[in-house]
Amino acid sequence: MSVVSQENYIPPTAFYFRVQFNGSPEMDSSFQEVSGLKLKPSNIQRSEGGENSFVHELPAPHTYSNLILKRCLILNSNFDKWCKNAIENFEFDPKNIRLSLLGANGSVLASWNIEKAYPVSWELSSINSTSNKLAIETLELKYRLFRKEQ
Known part of the structure; x- marks a missing residue:
C-alpha cells in the first residue's frame, strides 16, 4: 500500500462499504448500516500487601x-436462515466476516x-x-476478535 501525502489526502466516506x-x-450481505467494531483494552487492579497509597494496573x-x-x-x-438456526434452534455456525470500506472506484481503502x-x-x-418506512431488521453478532487488514 502506498503512502498518501497529506496535501492530496481526501478523507474516505463511510457510506460505500462491503460485507463478505x-x-x-x-450468504446475502447487503446492509444499510454496520457498527460495533470496538476494541476496549482492559486492566486488572492488584493491591500490594501493606501498600495503601496506590494500586497496580495490569x-x-x-x-x-x-x-x-x-x-x-x-x-x-x-443469512436469515443462519440467524434463525442460531437464535431459535441453538445451532451455531460461526462465520468469519470481512468488512471493507471502499473508494469511489470500488477499490478497498481499509478492511477488517x-x-x-x-x-x-x-x-x-x-x-x-x-x-411508509421500510421494515428494518437489526442483527447483533458476537465475535471473537477483529483485525484491521489495511
Whole structure:
C-alpha cells in the first residue's frame, strides 16, 4: 500500500462499504448500516500487601463490542436462515466476516477481518400504520476478535 501525502489526502466516506461472509458466497450481505467494531483494552487492579497509597494496573485481555448489522427485512434468505438456526434452534455456525470500506472506484481503502461471528440478537423496527418506512431488521453478532487488514 502506498503512502498518501497529506496535501492530496481526501478523507474516505463511510457510506460505500462491503460485507463478505468468508467461505459462504451464497450468504446475502447487503446492509444499510454496520457498527460495533470496538476494541476496549482492559486492566486488572492488584493491591500490594501493606501498600495503601496506590494500586497496580495490569493489562488484561481486550473486550469487543457486538457487531450490529442493519438492513431491510429480507425473507427466506440464507443469512436469515443462519440467524434463525442460531437464535431459535441453538445451532451455531460461526462465520468469519470481512468488512471493507471502499473508494469511489470500488477499490478497498481499509478492511477488517472479524473472526468467529455468530448471531445473538434479532430485532425488527417498529411497525406503524401512519408511516411508509421500510421494515428494518437489526442483527447483533458476537465475535471473537477483529483485525484491521489495511
